[in-house]
Amino acid sequence: MKNDMILRVVGKLFIPFILLFALYVQFHGDFGPGGGFQAGAIVAAAMVFYAMIYGLSTARRVLPDWLVESMIAAGLLLYLGVGFAGLYAGGNFLDYFVLDADPVEGQHRGIFWIELGVAITVCGVLLKIYYLFAQRGQDR
Amino acid sequence: MMIAVVALARVRNLFAVIVLFGLYSFLTATVMVALDAVDVAMTEAAVGAGISTVLLLAALRLCHSEEEKPVHKPWLPLAVTIGTGLVLVYGTWDLPPFSDPEAPIHTHVAPRYLEDGPRETGVPNVVTAVLASYRGFDTLGETTVVFTAAIGVIALLGRRRHVRRGKQ
Numbered sequence: 001m002k003n004d005m006i007l008r009v010v011g012k013l014f015i016p017f018i019l020l021f022a023l024y025v026q027f028h029g030d031f032g033p034g035g036g037f038q039a040g041a042i043v044a045a046a047m048v049f050y051a052m053i054y055g056l057s058t059a060r061r062v063l064p065d066w067l068v069e070s071m072i073a074a075g076l077l078l079y080l081g082v083g084f085a086g087l088y089a090g091g092n093f094l095d096y097f098v099l100d101a102d103p104v105e106g107q108h109r110g111i112f113w114i115e116l117g118v119a120i121t122v123c124g125v126l127l128k129i130y131y132l133f134a135q136r137g138q139d140r
Numbered sequence: 141m142m143i144a145v146v147a148l149a150r151v152r153n154l155f156a157v158i159v160l161f162g163l164y165s166f167l168t169a170t171v172m173v174a175l176d177a178v179d180v181a182m183t184e185a186a187v188g189a190g191i192s193t194v195l196l197l198a199a200l201r202l203c204h205s206e207e208e209k210p211v212h213k214p215w216l217p218l219a220v221t222i223g224t225g226l227v228l229v230y231g232t233w234d235l236p237p238f239s240d241p242e243a244p245i246h247t248h249v250a251p252r253y254l255e256d257g258p259r260e261t262g263v264p265n266v267v268t269a270v271l272a273s274y275r276g277f278d279t280l281g282e283t284t285v286v287f288t289a290a291i292g293v294i295a296l297l298g299r300r301r302h303v304r305r306g307k308q
Contacts, residue, residue, distance in 0.1 A: 027279055129293050134198050
Protein backbone atom coordinates (compact mmCIF):
# COMPACT_ATOMS: atom_id res chain seq x y z
CA MET A 1 0.00 0.00 0.00
CA LYS A 2 3.02 2.24 0.46
CA ASN A 3 3.39 3.03 -3.22
CA ASP A 4 -0.24 3.73 -4.02
CA MET A 5 -0.25 7.28 -5.38
CA ILE A 6 -3.97 7.87 -4.79
CA LEU A 7 -3.79 6.74 -1.16
CA ARG A 8 -0.72 8.84 -0.46
CA VAL A 9 -2.26 12.00 -1.91
CA VAL A 10 -5.67 11.47 -0.32
CA GLY A 11 -4.04 10.60 3.00
CA LYS A 12 -1.90 13.71 2.94
CA LEU A 13 -5.02 15.77 2.30
CA PHE A 14 -7.26 14.08 4.83
CA ILE A 15 -5.12 13.37 7.88
CA PRO A 16 -4.83 17.04 8.96
CA PHE A 17 -8.59 17.38 8.74
CA ILE A 18 -9.15 14.18 10.71
CA LEU A 19 -6.86 15.53 13.44
CA LEU A 20 -8.62 18.91 13.33
CA PHE A 21 -11.98 17.16 13.66
CA ALA A 22 -10.63 15.22 16.64
CA LEU A 23 -9.64 18.50 18.32
CA TYR A 24 -13.10 19.88 17.57
CA VAL A 25 -14.74 16.79 19.07
CA GLN A 26 -12.45 17.09 22.10
CA PHE A 27 -12.91 20.75 22.93
CA HIS A 28 -16.46 21.15 21.67
CA GLY A 29 -17.63 18.13 23.67
CA ASP A 30 -19.23 20.44 26.24
CA PHE A 31 -21.58 21.87 23.65
CA GLY A 32 -22.03 19.25 20.96
CA PRO A 33 -21.71 15.51 20.77
CA GLY A 34 -18.32 14.08 21.57
CA GLY A 35 -15.72 14.13 24.29
CA GLY A 36 -12.47 12.58 25.35
CA PHE A 37 -13.11 8.97 24.35
CA GLN A 38 -14.31 9.84 20.87
CA ALA A 39 -11.51 12.33 20.25
CA GLY A 40 -8.87 9.85 21.39
CA ALA A 41 -10.31 7.19 19.10
CA ILE A 42 -10.31 9.60 16.14
CA VAL A 43 -6.69 10.65 16.71
CA ALA A 44 -5.71 6.99 16.96
CA ALA A 45 -7.64 6.24 13.75
CA ALA A 46 -5.79 9.05 11.96
CA MET A 47 -2.45 7.67 13.12
CA VAL A 48 -3.41 4.12 12.09
CA PHE A 49 -4.36 5.50 8.66
CA TYR A 50 -0.98 7.22 8.49
CA ALA A 51 0.84 4.05 9.51
CA MET A 52 -1.00 2.01 6.89
CA ILE A 53 -0.11 4.40 4.06
CA TYR A 54 3.41 5.47 4.96
CA GLY A 55 4.54 2.34 6.80
CA LEU A 56 4.81 1.40 10.44
CA SER A 57 8.39 2.58 10.83
CA THR A 58 7.49 6.09 9.63
CA ALA A 59 4.58 6.24 12.07
CA ARG A 60 6.90 5.07 14.83
CA ARG A 61 9.21 7.99 14.07
CA VAL A 62 6.26 10.41 14.40
CA LEU A 63 4.95 8.84 17.61
CA PRO A 64 7.65 6.63 19.11
CA ASP A 65 6.86 3.69 21.39
CA TRP A 66 8.03 5.32 24.59
CA LEU A 67 5.75 8.30 23.94
CA VAL A 68 2.72 6.09 23.24
CA GLU A 69 3.40 4.01 26.34
CA SER A 70 3.78 7.06 28.54
CA MET A 71 0.56 8.50 27.04
CA ILE A 72 -1.32 5.48 28.41
CA ALA A 73 -0.22 6.28 31.95
CA ALA A 74 -0.13 10.07 31.60
CA GLY A 75 -3.83 10.35 30.75
CA LEU A 76 -4.87 8.36 33.79
CA LEU A 77 -2.48 10.33 36.00
CA LEU A 78 -3.92 13.60 34.65
CA TYR A 79 -7.42 12.38 35.54
CA LEU A 80 -6.29 11.41 39.04
CA GLY A 81 -4.44 14.72 39.30
CA VAL A 82 -7.70 16.60 38.75
CA GLY A 83 -9.22 14.50 41.53
CA PHE A 84 -6.40 15.38 43.91
CA ALA A 85 -6.51 19.03 42.82
CA GLY A 86 -10.08 19.06 44.10
CA LEU A 87 -8.86 17.64 47.42
CA TYR A 88 -6.04 20.18 47.57
CA ALA A 89 -8.42 23.07 46.93
CA GLY A 90 -10.51 22.00 49.88
CA GLY A 91 -13.28 19.92 48.32
CA ASN A 92 -13.90 16.22 47.88
CA PHE A 93 -12.06 13.91 45.48
CA LEU A 94 -13.05 14.83 41.89
CA ASP A 95 -14.91 17.89 43.17
CA TYR A 96 -14.77 20.53 40.43
CA PHE A 97 -16.70 23.30 42.14
CA VAL A 98 -13.67 24.31 44.17
CA LEU A 99 -11.28 24.57 41.20
CA ASP A 100 -12.26 28.18 40.53
CA ALA A 101 -13.86 31.03 42.42
CA ASP A 102 -16.93 30.68 40.22
CA PRO A 103 -18.36 27.14 40.68
CA VAL A 104 -19.62 26.89 37.07
CA GLU A 105 -16.21 27.99 35.80
CA GLY A 106 -14.64 25.37 38.06
CA GLN A 107 -16.87 22.69 36.52
CA HIS A 108 -15.72 23.76 33.05
CA ARG A 109 -12.10 23.57 34.12
CA GLY A 110 -12.46 20.14 35.74
CA ILE A 111 -14.33 18.65 32.80
CA PHE A 112 -11.80 20.07 30.35
CA TRP A 113 -8.87 18.40 32.09
CA ILE A 114 -10.45 15.02 32.74
CA GLU A 115 -11.68 14.83 29.13
CA LEU A 116 -8.12 15.55 28.04
CA GLY A 117 -6.89 12.76 30.29
CA VAL A 118 -9.40 10.29 28.86
CA ALA A 119 -8.45 11.28 25.30
CA ILE A 120 -4.71 10.80 25.94
CA THR A 121 -5.19 7.39 27.54
CA VAL A 122 -7.60 6.10 24.87
CA CYS A 123 -5.39 7.31 22.03
CA GLY A 124 -2.28 5.76 23.58
CA VAL A 125 -3.99 2.43 24.26
CA LEU A 126 -5.44 2.04 20.76
CA LEU A 127 -2.17 3.04 19.10
CA LYS A 128 -0.10 0.72 21.29
CA ILE A 129 -2.36 -2.24 20.50
CA TYR A 130 -2.15 -1.42 16.80
CA TYR A 131 1.65 -1.13 16.93
CA LEU A 132 1.92 -4.51 18.67
CA PHE A 133 -0.35 -6.28 16.18
CA ALA A 134 1.18 -4.68 13.09
CA GLN A 135 4.67 -5.45 14.32
CA ARG A 136 3.87 -9.13 14.80
CA GLY A 137 2.73 -9.22 11.20
CA GLN A 138 6.08 -7.83 10.09
CA ASP A 139 8.15 -10.23 12.18
CA ARG A 140 7.03 -13.26 10.18
CA MET B 141 -28.65 -5.25 9.17
CA MET B 142 -30.40 -8.61 8.87
CA ILE B 143 -28.69 -9.21 5.53
CA ALA B 144 -25.32 -8.35 7.07
CA VAL B 145 -25.87 -10.75 9.98
CA VAL B 146 -27.00 -13.64 7.75
CA ALA B 147 -24.05 -13.05 5.44
CA LEU B 148 -21.71 -12.95 8.47
CA ALA B 149 -22.89 -16.38 9.53
CA ARG B 150 -22.72 -17.88 6.03
CA VAL B 151 -19.51 -16.47 4.55
CA ARG B 152 -16.37 -18.60 5.07
CA ASN B 153 -13.80 -16.12 3.77
CA LEU B 154 -12.49 -14.26 6.84
CA PHE B 155 -11.58 -11.11 4.89
CA ALA B 156 -15.21 -10.79 3.78
CA VAL B 157 -16.31 -11.44 7.37
CA ILE B 158 -14.16 -8.54 8.64
CA VAL B 159 -15.55 -6.18 6.00
CA LEU B 160 -19.08 -7.28 6.93
CA PHE B 161 -18.28 -6.62 10.60
CA GLY B 162 -17.30 -3.06 9.69
CA LEU B 163 -20.51 -2.69 7.71
CA TYR B 164 -22.52 -3.99 10.65
CA SER B 165 -20.81 -1.49 12.98
CA PHE B 166 -21.67 1.39 10.68
CA LEU B 167 -25.30 0.24 10.52
CA THR B 168 -25.35 0.07 14.33
CA ALA B 169 -23.99 3.62 14.39
CA THR B 170 -26.87 4.78 12.17
CA VAL B 171 -29.32 3.09 14.56
CA MET B 172 -27.69 5.04 17.43
CA VAL B 173 -28.14 8.28 15.47
CA ALA B 174 -31.79 7.40 14.90
CA LEU B 175 -32.14 6.93 18.68
CA ASP B 176 -30.59 10.43 19.23
CA ALA B 177 -27.48 8.94 20.89
CA VAL B 178 -24.94 10.79 18.75
CA ASP B 179 -22.10 10.35 21.25
CA VAL B 180 -22.46 6.58 21.19
CA ALA B 181 -22.80 6.58 17.40
CA MET B 182 -19.52 8.48 17.07
CA THR B 183 -17.71 5.99 19.29
CA GLU B 184 -19.22 3.05 17.44
CA ALA B 185 -18.17 4.45 14.04
CA ALA B 186 -14.62 5.28 15.15
CA VAL B 187 -13.85 2.23 17.31
CA GLY B 188 -16.22 -0.43 15.99
CA ALA B 189 -16.00 0.25 12.28
CA GLY B 190 -12.58 1.89 12.12
CA ILE B 191 -10.02 0.62 14.57
CA SER B 192 -11.34 -2.85 15.35
CA THR B 193 -11.57 -3.55 11.60
CA VAL B 194 -7.92 -2.60 11.24
CA LEU B 195 -6.94 -4.73 14.25
CA LEU B 196 -8.87 -7.71 12.87
CA LEU B 197 -7.16 -7.26 9.50
CA ALA B 198 -3.79 -7.17 11.26
CA ALA B 199 -4.74 -10.37 13.10
CA LEU B 200 -5.85 -11.93 9.81
CA ARG B 201 -2.34 -11.52 8.44
CA LEU B 202 -1.17 -13.95 11.11
CA CYS B 203 -3.58 -16.79 10.24
CA HIS B 204 -5.38 -18.47 7.32
CA SER B 205 -7.94 -16.46 5.42
CA GLU B 206 -10.46 -19.31 5.14
CA GLU B 207 -12.54 -20.48 8.06
CA GLU B 208 -12.17 -24.20 8.82
CA LYS B 209 -15.20 -26.46 8.74
CA PRO B 210 -16.54 -26.84 12.30
CA VAL B 211 -15.50 -30.04 14.07
CA HIS B 212 -18.67 -30.40 16.14
CA LYS B 213 -22.27 -30.44 15.05
CA PRO B 214 -23.89 -27.01 15.59
CA TRP B 215 -27.08 -28.32 17.24
CA LEU B 216 -26.11 -28.08 20.94
CA PRO B 217 -24.76 -24.47 20.69
CA LEU B 218 -27.80 -23.56 18.60
CA ALA B 219 -30.16 -24.95 21.24
CA VAL B 220 -28.31 -23.11 24.04
CA THR B 221 -28.41 -19.84 22.07
CA ILE B 222 -32.09 -20.11 21.26
CA GLY B 223 -32.87 -21.06 24.87
CA THR B 224 -30.95 -18.04 26.23
CA GLY B 225 -32.62 -15.80 23.66
CA LEU B 226 -36.08 -17.01 24.69
CA VAL B 227 -35.30 -16.38 28.38
CA LEU B 228 -34.12 -12.85 27.53
CA VAL B 229 -37.25 -12.17 25.48
CA TYR B 230 -39.32 -13.44 28.42
CA GLY B 231 -37.39 -10.98 30.62
CA THR B 232 -38.29 -8.02 28.37
CA TRP B 233 -42.01 -8.60 29.04
CA ASP B 234 -41.60 -7.04 32.48
CA LEU B 235 -39.85 -3.94 31.11
CA PRO B 236 -41.92 -0.76 30.76
CA PRO B 237 -42.87 0.05 27.16
CA PHE B 238 -40.35 1.95 25.03
CA SER B 239 -40.27 5.74 25.66
CA ASP B 240 -42.79 5.48 28.50
CA PRO B 241 -42.36 8.75 30.48
CA GLU B 242 -43.45 7.04 33.71
CA ALA B 243 -40.73 4.36 33.48
CA PRO B 244 -38.45 4.23 36.58
CA ILE B 245 -35.40 5.20 34.52
CA HIS B 246 -37.05 8.50 33.57
CA THR B 247 -38.33 9.36 37.04
CA HIS B 248 -35.27 8.63 39.23
CA VAL B 249 -32.28 10.98 38.70
CA ALA B 250 -32.78 11.86 35.03
CA PRO B 251 -35.13 14.85 35.65
CA ARG B 252 -32.65 16.37 38.07
CA TYR B 253 -29.78 16.03 35.58
CA LEU B 254 -31.91 17.55 32.82
CA GLU B 255 -33.27 20.43 34.89
CA ASP B 256 -30.33 21.37 37.10
CA GLY B 257 -27.44 20.06 34.98
CA PRO B 258 -27.02 23.07 32.68
CA ARG B 259 -27.34 25.51 35.61
CA GLU B 260 -24.99 23.65 37.97
CA THR B 261 -22.27 22.71 35.50
CA GLY B 262 -22.77 25.27 32.74
CA VAL B 263 -22.38 22.49 30.18
CA PRO B 264 -25.16 22.38 27.56
CA ASN B 265 -24.42 18.78 26.51
CA VAL B 266 -26.07 16.71 29.24
CA VAL B 267 -24.15 13.59 28.22
CA THR B 268 -20.84 15.31 28.95
CA ALA B 269 -22.18 16.81 32.18
CA VAL B 270 -23.31 13.41 33.50
CA LEU B 271 -20.22 11.56 32.26
CA ALA B 272 -17.57 13.95 33.45
CA SER B 273 -19.15 15.67 36.42
CA TYR B 274 -21.98 13.76 38.10
CA ARG B 275 -20.47 10.38 37.29
CA GLY B 276 -16.81 11.41 37.44
CA PHE B 277 -15.92 8.36 39.53
CA ASP B 278 -17.45 6.01 36.96
CA THR B 279 -15.48 7.61 34.16
CA LEU B 280 -12.32 7.36 36.24
CA GLY B 281 -13.07 3.66 36.64
CA GLU B 282 -13.61 3.28 32.89
CA THR B 283 -10.32 4.99 32.11
CA THR B 284 -8.61 2.68 34.59
CA VAL B 285 -10.21 -0.32 32.85
CA VAL B 286 -8.86 0.87 29.48
CA PHE B 287 -5.45 1.41 31.08
CA THR B 288 -5.47 -2.06 32.64
CA ALA B 289 -6.52 -3.65 29.35
CA ALA B 290 -3.60 -2.00 27.60
CA ILE B 291 -1.18 -3.18 30.28
CA GLY B 292 -2.53 -6.70 29.82
CA VAL B 293 -2.07 -6.59 26.05
CA ILE B 294 1.45 -5.19 26.40
CA ALA B 295 2.30 -7.92 28.91
CA LEU B 296 0.96 -10.63 26.57
CA LEU B 297 2.22 -9.43 23.19
CA GLY B 298 5.13 -7.18 24.07
CA ARG B 299 7.01 -9.71 26.16
CA ARG B 300 7.50 -12.20 23.33
CA ARG B 301 9.29 -9.52 21.39
CA HIS B 302 11.88 -9.03 24.13
CA VAL B 303 12.44 -12.78 24.52
CA ARG B 304 13.04 -13.13 20.80
CA ARG B 305 15.35 -10.16 20.78
CA GLY B 306 17.26 -11.65 23.70
CA LYS B 307 17.88 -14.89 21.80
CA GLN B 308 19.32 -13.22 18.73
